Amino acid sequence: MSPELHNLIYRSALLIASFLFLVGLRGLSRPETARRGTHYAAVGMLIGVLGTLFHHDIVQYQWILGGVVLGTVVGVPMGLWIPMTKMPERIALSHAFGGLAVATVGVAEFLHEGAAMSRIAAGAVSFEVLMGAITFTGSLVAFGKLQGFITGKPLTFPGNNALNFILIGVAFVALGLLVRTPGDITIFLVICGLALVLGLLLVLPIGGADMPVVICLLNAYAGLAASASGFVLDNDVLIICGALDGGSGILLALIMSKAMNRSFGNVLFGAFGAVDATAAAGGSAVAVREASVEDAAELLKIAGSVIFVPGYGMAVGQAQHAVRDLANLLTANGTRVKYAIHPVAGRMPGHMNVLLAEANVPYDQLYELEAINDEFPQTDVVVVVGANDVVHPAARTTPSSPIYGMPILNADAAKAVLVLKRGMSVGFAGIENELFGLPQTQMVFGDAKATLTKMAAAFKGGHG
Amino acid sequence: MDFDHVLFALYIFMLAAFLGVQVIAKVPQLLHTPLMAFTNAISGVSLVASLVIAGAERGLVSSILGTIAVFAATVNVVGGFLITDRMLKMFRKKGGS
Incomplete structure (x- = not known):
């Protein structure tokens, strides 16, 4: 087959996949059609994956096979055997996997392109890794809290919020520097490290009852990271799915915080519960x-x-x-x-x-x-x-x-x-x-x- | 990646986000947990990017990173679709026993 034909198959498969994802999502608007919608999307995913195997860069299959087999071995039990009562834990864990996948793709892309990267691509790839890594460690903490490995109470220390704001600021300054000198590996590593630490620090202070909002926000971060990777790789299906995932996460987070009559800021930085519990102890x-x-x-x-x-x-x-x-x-x-x-x-x-x-x-x-x-x-x-x-x-x-x-x-x-x-x-x-x-x-x-x-x-x- | 490319990508992002919010706003509260599992499964489409990295000849580090990404994305795709289907199967109007 000619390279043109390979490319045509690859691109068409992703187009069909995008269409089926949207049709599937639409099915979720009613319980009667939801299941069929999921099946459409699953078929779309299969078509997208098979079509991608025609990508001209793919010359070896042993690594792919290893990853897919291992992923299936872990994924099937996570799909079939986890009890429904553990659903929040399960979703938090899958956000962690999503963040990990997108972040590692970003790191690989950065190492591959290096200094040849355009400034825009460097900005997009560092945003991708930043959001992906925050989602990864943040979701692991959320999982730990839900599962009871980490206390559900807000874990804070004096100056916690100030430190978080400073680290976020430093991360964005580093992102700006990387746009100026696209190939700088030191700056890139600083961004990776900061993001991993930020994920921990941002979720640890949040109490168990606020988890609905946090899970939705992590969902949104994972989506935005996936979208950014679509910008880097010039891959439209990634942009679309990331936008759907991110939009869904933000929308759900808004519904949740409205149902608690609280702002995002209050949920993320308020350490709700810690203060009130002491106040209530003295109450009648x-x-x-x-x-x-x-x-x-x-x-x-x-x-x-x-x-x-x-x-x-x-x-x-x-x-x-x-x-x-x-x-x-x-x-x-x-x-x-x-x-x-x-x-x-x-x-x-x-x-x-x-x-x-x-x-x-x-x-x-x-x-x-x-x-x-x-x-x-x-x-x-x-x-x-x-x-x-x-x-x-x-x-x-x-x-x-x-x-x-x-x-x-x-x-x-x-x-x-x-x-x-x-x-x-x-x-x-x-x-x-x-x-x-x-x-x-x-x-x-x-x-x-x-x-x-x-x-x-x-x-x-x-x-x- | 030049400016025209980015602009085109931004158009796609904007349209997809707008369409997504419209469609997702119609999903009833009843199905919000399956919705999260569903969007999680389809965002596993980052698998297509991971496949290229794992399958390309770009050195050992790249292959290992690609394989990690393929692994993580496959977990979400396989696990995500299975659990969404498992949940949706349970929703019925007239309850059996």
């Missing part, structure tokens, strides 16, 4: 009423309508199946059951939806905040499963509260509230939840899964 405890599982079951038996409010506690306790079992009994008893999903419930966007879908809860019973908030006053019982700050009335009523202004689920408006909780620990915002002290609220303490299972048993037992 809320007096609560405790209910037994039998009392709770009795209450549910006479309820005409029930709304479940799941939170991160449901994921930690893997209680989604137990929730569904109890909901089944309620539905069989003639009770109307719905689920209210707060956008930041859990550790990543859509976390609760995936868990409930795993437990076979039909998705037309899952309601977004705006869609269900007006229904709480007419609801007989709200069952809060491992959620705290997303049902915290202080967000509406107490201007001095750190979560004031955050849109919450108005569970306190319901006729009765059952709160399933491990103990009286404060939420991630580090403040006592006034909902727990309300006259219509009863606490059921214990492991969410065990409690729900016992409640279901008591519910059935009463029916004889």
